[in-house]
Amino acid sequence: MKSEVSSETRFIVERWTPLSAATSIVAAALLVMLAFGPLLFGANIVDNLTNLFIYVILSVMWNALAGYGGLVSVGQQTFFGLGAYFAIQLSYYGVAVYPALLLGAAVAALVSLPISALMLRLRAGEFAIGMWVVAELAHLLVALDPLINGETGVSLLALNAFSPNTRRDDNYWLALASMAVLLAIVFALLRGRLGASVQAIRDDEDAATSVGVKVMRGKWIIFFLAAFGCALAGTLWLATSITFQPNTYFGVQWAAYMIFMVLVGGLGTFEGPIIGAVIFFLIEFFFGQTGVWYLIGLGAAATLFALFLPRGLWGTIEDKFGLRLLPVGYRLRMLGPQRANTD
Amino acid sequence: MIWITQLLNGVLLGGYYALLACGLSFMFGVMRIINLAHGDLAILGACVVFFVADATGISPFVALVVALPLMALIGFGLQRWMLERSLRAGLLVPLLTTFGLAIIIENGLFEYFGADSRSLAPYIGDFAFDSWAITGNIYIGSLALLIFVVAVVLLIGLKLFLTHTSLGRAIRATAEDSDTAELVGINARYVYAVAAAIAVASAGLAGVFLAMRETFSPYSGPTQLIFAFEAVVIGGVGSLSGTLVGGIVLGVAQTFGAQINPQGFLIAGHVVFLIVLAGRLAVGAIRTRGGMYGLFARRP
Known part of the structure; x- marks a missing residue:
């Protein structure tokens, strides 16, 4: 337990609580257990869990952008698609297939630099649709590449060198x-200096600037990270599905999924998007075949959560019980007669 | 000669974009909401007219008499029951709720109308492909011209409405500062709902013209939203006459792009949008920080 005591004002800045230490250990243990997944579970479960991990990545990345950086993007599919596209390119030019997946995501993250130079200067709504235009443009340009065969798409054939089981x-x-x-x-970014500064930017950009927060730098780091994460999710999706069709990868439905997961789980919380991804995964698993009604349900749920439960499921629980499972924030505990807990 | 024809076509197409964009721009100007369901509301308008025309056999132009008030009513209700609440929750929530609404509308339309592409062109007879010869080999489509004229009339009408009627002045006052407007006796809730009604009805009208010009499907909305947004940004946010200029720039860029490459239609539009955006930001940087140096100066 690390805490700093300030001598004049009588309160303690708490970062770790016994509960958060315990959950951190449980979370780490869960990850270690999951690492043995392929040895324990059947093929079907392994496939589904892989999809779940990809959803978690997308959800957490979108939340980093919107929930912490205040950047609502309807165009993160740009990087999802570009990551997969560059992975195919690299593989075509002879890079081994698994390194190509990682490198593809890295190249897409590099492409985010010129994009961010333009987009990050836009305000709320303009940024949202501006990113959507970028996604559409990326889609059109990728479809022009003869390697991709237009909307027909192409397969990452190099993956066939592995047997289906090894690949899975x-x-x-x-x-x-x-x-x-x-x-x-x-987690590390949010706990560090950047976490406090991007949240200050989200809450009031001008005020943050006035107290010396480097607004552009904070937004840029978050944007770059989210671009890389979404691109990595795209290359992972490519690894599981093998085929690349521009329509599927650059489709705005990815933005809808991300928004749904984050809004339902809890915008601006660390744990919420993970829970949102699990919920989305379950809903897709049970209702995905109903097609249109499934999508209407997602849209309705996202709208209702935004209107009536803006902090999402986890955010609401957190507020109600003062819980914080993972120590990303700060909390002040007053000393002396009036003991009160506030975030 | 082909370029002159394309230029004319582009300008007329720009009229359609101006019509499509004016509701989006208006709503942003008054309520600071970028309505991500704008394109889907346009398609909803087209579907309503299609439904009426198909069921009764009356002309789509007559069906507008039913469709436009209905769309206005939808806009009014939308503001009252959804946007008003989301506005109170900050800047980001309206974006999220209207995005959710967009998904509901397009998939709802799909459930009802199916995936088929439809068009209102068969319902307006020869008018869909009539054209006038200006000189020997330059033609103008009469439908395209009608859309352009309607757009200009609507933009001018809206401007006159805002400056010369008491409701128009109330809208401008509320857009400027809703709290102060309420102090002098304006019912801001009502004013916002009227503004939303105007915006959604104009979107519906644009959707109907789209359906007369070409085919549409339940999922055509997002593309229309993007076009409208591009026209608004190119022309300058919040300016109605700018919207016409923005629409024309976008329309000309697209028709010229299509002349170069089959995919060029969309690509040229997006590229022009990004260039204008970059130019605008660069000019802003030059103005605020003095000279070209401003472009490279570090942001705070």
Whole structure:
């Protein structure tokens, strides 16, 4: 337990609580257990869990953007698609297939630099649709590449060198490791100086500037991270489905999924998007075949949550019980006669 | 000669974009909401007219008499029951709720109308492909011209309405500062709902013209939203005459792009939008920080 005591004002800044220490250990243990997944579960479960990990990545990345950076993007499918596209390119030019997946995501993250130079200067709504235009443009330009065969798409044939079973297990581990690393990065960023500064930017950009927060730098780091994460999710999706069709990868439905997961789980909380991804995964598993009604349900749920439960499921629980399972925030505990807990 | 024809076509197409964009721009100007369901509301309008025309056999132009008040009513209700509440929750929530609404509308339309592409062109007879010869080999489509004229009339009418009627002045006052407007006796809730009704009805009208010009499907909405947004940003946010200029720039860029490459229609539009955006930000940087240096100066 690390806490700093201030001598004049009588309160303690708490970061770790016994509860958060316990959950951190449980979370780490869960990750270690999941690492043995392919040895324990059947093929079907392994496939489904791989998808779940990809959803968690998307959800956590979108939440980092919107919930912490205040950047609502309807165009993160740009990077989802570009990651997969660059992975196919790299593989075509002879890079081994699994390194190509990681490198593809890295290249897509590099492409986010010029995009961010333009987009991050836009305000709320303009940024949202501006990113959507970028996604549409990326879609059109990728479809022009002869390698992709227009909307027909192309397959990542190099993956056929692995047997379906090996591939399934490798994809699972890669997705799990990617998710764990990205979660760790977000956790570290939020706990550090950047976490406080981006939340200040989200709440009031002008006020944040006036107290010396480097607004552009904070937004840029979050944007870059989210671009890389979404691109990695795209290459993982490519690894599991093998085929690449521009329509599927650059479709705005990915934005809808991300928004749903984060809004239902809890915008601006660390744990919420993970819970949202699990809920989305379950809903898709049970209702995905109902097609249109499933999508209407997702849209309705996202709208209702935004209107009536803006902090999402986890955010509401957290507020109500003053819980914080993972120590990403700060809490002040007053000393002296009036003991009160506030976040 | 082909370029002159394309230029004319582009300008007329710009009229359609101006019509489509004016509701989006108006809503943003008054309520600071970027309505992500704008394109889907346009398609909803087209579907209503299609439904009426198909069921009764009356002309789509007559069906507008039913459809436009209905769309206005939808806009009014939307503001009252959804946007008003989301506005209170901050800047980001309206974006999220209207995005959810967009998904509900397009999939709801799909459930009812199916995936088929439809068009109102068969219901308006020869008018869909009539054209006038200006000179020997330059033609103008009469439908395209009608849409352009309607757009200009609507934009001018809206401007006159805002400056010369008491409701118009109330809308402008509320847009400026809703709290102060309420102090002088304006019912801001009502004013916002009227503004939303106007915006949604104009979107519906644009959707009907789209359906006369070409085919549409339940999922055509997002593309229309993007076009409308591009026209608004190119022309300058919150300015009605700017919207016409923005629409024309977008329309001309698209028709020229289509002349170069089959995919060029969409690509050229998006690229022009990004160039204008970059230019606008660069000019802003130059103005605020002095000279070209401003472009490279570090942001705070």
